[in-house]
Amino acid sequence: MAKMTLDQLRKLREETKGEMTRRETEGKEIQVIVGMGTCGIAAGAKDAFEAIVKAVDEHKITANVVIRQTGCMGLCHVEPTVEVIVPGMPATIYGKVDAAIAADIVRKHLVDRKLVSGHIYDRPAIDIVNK
Amino acid sequence: MHYTVCDFLLDLVQNSIEAAANRIQLSIIEEDGQLRLTIEDNGKGMDETTLQRVQDPFFTDGIKHRRRKVGLGIPFVVQAVEQTGGDFTLSSQTGKGTILSFTFPAGHLDTPPLGDLPGLFLSAFCFDGDYELIIRRRNQERELDYSLSRSELHAVLGDFTDAGALVLARQYLESQEA
Numbered sequence: 001m002a003k004m005t006l007d008q009l010r011k012l013r014e015e016t017k018g019e020m021t022r023r024e025t026e027g028k029e030i031q032v033i034v035g036m037g038t039c040g041i042a043a044g045a046k047d048a049f050e051a052i053v054k055a056v057d058e059h060k061i062t063a064n065v066v067i068r069q070t071g072c073m074g075l076c077h078v079e080p081t082v083e084v085i086v087p088g089m090p091a092t093i094y095g096k097v098d099a100a101i102a103a104d105i106v107r108k109h110l111v112d113r114k115l116v117s118g119h120i121y122d123r124p125a126i127d128i129v130n131k
Numbered sequence: 132m133h134y135t136v137c138d139f140l141l142d143l144v145q146n147s148i149e150a151a152a153n154r155i156q157l158s159i160i161e162e163d164g165q166l167r168l169t170i171e172d173n174g175k176g177m178d179e180t181t182l183q184r185v186q187d188p189f190f191t192d193g194i195k196h197r198r199r200k201v202g203l204g205i206p207f208v209v210q211a212v213e214q215t216g217g218d219f220t221l222s223s224q225t226g227k228g229t230i231l232s233f234t235f236p237a238g239h240l241d242t243p244p245l246g247d248l249p250g251l252f253l254s255a256f257c258f259d260g261d262y263e264l265i266i267r268r269r270n271q272e273r274e275l276d277y278s279l280s281r282s283e284l285h286a287v288l289g290d291f292t293d294a295g296a297l298v299l300a301r302q303y304l305e306s307q308e309a
Contacts (some may be wrong), residue, residue, distance in 0.1 A: 001304075001309040009303045010287045016295050036145070036254065041138045046240045046250050066292040071145065082164050127283035 020062045030110055032056070035081040037072025043079035044098060051099035052082070055106035065110065079122050084109050095121040134207060135246025136168065136235070142204035143170050143231060150174025152228065155264045157255070159248070166235040166242065173228040182223055205213045208233055215239040236301035249304035256281045256300070257291045268307070269285055277307050 034040070034049045049069065056065050062123045073081045079097025084105060085091045092115060094105055101119055140157065147155045154173030155256050160167040184190040186209050198283035205221070212219040223229040235242040244263065252266055264281040283304070288296040 001306050003309060004306040006283060006287055009284075009299060012302075013288055013296065016299070017289075036141070036258075038142050038207070041141055042134065046138075046141075046247070046254060049254065052303075053294045053297045055296045057159060062294040066157045067294055067297065068259065068292055069254060070259075071149075076146060118281055 012082055015128065021108075023130035025066075029087050030061075031083075031085040032065060032106075033068045033070050033083040033085075035071070035075070035079065035083075036069040036075040037079075039072055039076035040079045040081060045080035047099045048080045048082060048097045048102040052106060056105045056110070058110050059106060061106075061110060081121070086110065088115065089113060093121050094119045120128070133243065134211070135244050136166065137246030137248060137251035139204070139208045139211070139243070140168065140170070141251055141254055143208070144264070145258065146204055147172035147174055147229070148258050148260050150176070150229065153262050155262060156161055156267070157264065158267040158269075159245075160267070160269045161237065161245075162269065164237050166233070166237050167232070169232040171228065171230045172175055176221040176225045176227050178225050182221065185221065205231075206294065211235075211241070211243055214241045217242075247290070248308055252279060252304045253297065253301055256284060257297070275308065279304070279307070 032052055034045055034052065036045050036049070044127065049067075052067060059103055073083065073093065073104060075081050075093065076093055080095075080097045081096045082097045082102065083091065084094065086109065089109075092109070094101070094116060094121055097105065101116070105119075106114050107117050136247055140159070140249070144155060144157065147170060150172060152172035155170065155172045158167070158169045181192065185205045188203055188206040212235065215235050216239065217236060218232075218234040220232045221229070248268070255264055255266075262281070266279040266280070269276045283299060285291065288300055290296060291300070
């Protein structure tokens, strides 16, 4: 792979941006937040994050989705954790999210608007909710 | 799962961001059989009492999670450094910032693998907040020597919450390591 320059990166970004601008009118309504605390990192949160980025890009829903990182969500026992906020659906925290589950979450929850069973966990622990 | 050096570093970058630093410098240098890592920030810094306790895994400042009683980032690093006979130094001044450096002997059996550097850089650039992160990377053997700036990448790519931008950022970061 040849070393890419910032100018080359800018050109690539402009090419993809033209395609995105047409869809941006609806605004970004969906949020996907990946817990990246020590516990999350140790359990593989970076793999989950990358799988989400890849899947969102592949499903061409980039224009509607905000992907963010945060610290520990208080669910260390089921890391990696991912919170998904989709209008019209309950805000959901998924736990034990590896790369395959992350791709599933994007396909089922973000695209098909269905919850992914078997990986839904409670809201964050009391120490975070009460702060 | 075993920790990689990148995992340690991501934790430490988060510490700097949470310390309200608006300028963070990270360097990852491999030369003369050593892996030298430094992270320097201009965040709120630590007083002497806090400094003495940061290596205790059951100590945290409690700012992020009020009732949380553990702080594992620095203790994990110190443990790994001690296992390999490396070096660790930490200096900090309240209101001025913190400098943390550690070194691993590259050939030691217990030195953690470097891990996924492009992934680390991408994650470190993606946290919320208005901070500049400068990354200096050098590998003598592979003749690699480059710097990255969060603000420069931001200017080119725009929003780091956008999957399209993140995919391109990853490609760019991978190409620097190639």
